[in-house]
Amino acid sequence: MTVPNRISIVTLGVADLERATAFYESLGWQRVNPLPAISFFQMSGVVFGLYQWDALADDAKVPADGSGFRGVTLAMNFASTDEVDAVYAEWLAAGATAMVEPHTAFWGGYSSYVADLDGHLWEIAHAPGTTFDDAGRLVIGDG
Numbered sequence: 001m002t003v004p005n006r007i008s009i010v011t012l013g014v015a016d017l018e019r020a021t022a023f024y025e026s027l028g029w030q031r032v033n034p035l036p037a038i039s040f041f042q043m044s045g046v047v048f049g050l051y052q053w054d055a056l057a058d059d060a061k062v063p064a065d066g067s068g069f070r071g072v073t074l075a076m077n078f079a080s081t082d083e084v085d086a087v088y089a090e091w092l093a094a095g096a097t098a099m100v101e102p103h104t105a106f107w108g109g110y111s112s113y114v115a116d117l118d119g120h121l122w123e124i125a126h127a128p129g130t131t132f133d134d135a136g137r138l139v140i141g142d143g
Helices: 017-026 053-060 081-094
Strands: 009-014 038-042 047-052 073-077 097-104 110-115 121-126
Touching: 009 017, 009 053, 017 038, 017 047, 047 053, 081 097, 081 110, 081 121
Parallel strands: 009 047, 073 121
Antiparallel strands: 038 047, 097 110, 110 121
């Protein structure tokens, strides 16, 4: 069997599940499950999850102090720089922390970074030459 090239769920460890869930709901994201221990949000082609930090570290059998448990950024791409500016402002209005203001990046795109309530980094960007399919999923090159 060949391992399929897909990501099904991205789950972030959070300090306060209720607070983190409310933050993402304030962005207009709809929670899709009634479970008390984890929050799931249906996204374009993937499910986004929030789980209590210590419980997620325990589940993965790694230390909860962050060693071996971070070093990742999540990215949202958009069709224009104006969309990047608007979405960046929405994240800040929801309580995210500005990390890098929208700017023309060294790689030719337009990029910014915010941190959610638990410090998870989200890049909000526009990459010239990329497109989106009918479902809104990012297509790089010939896809």
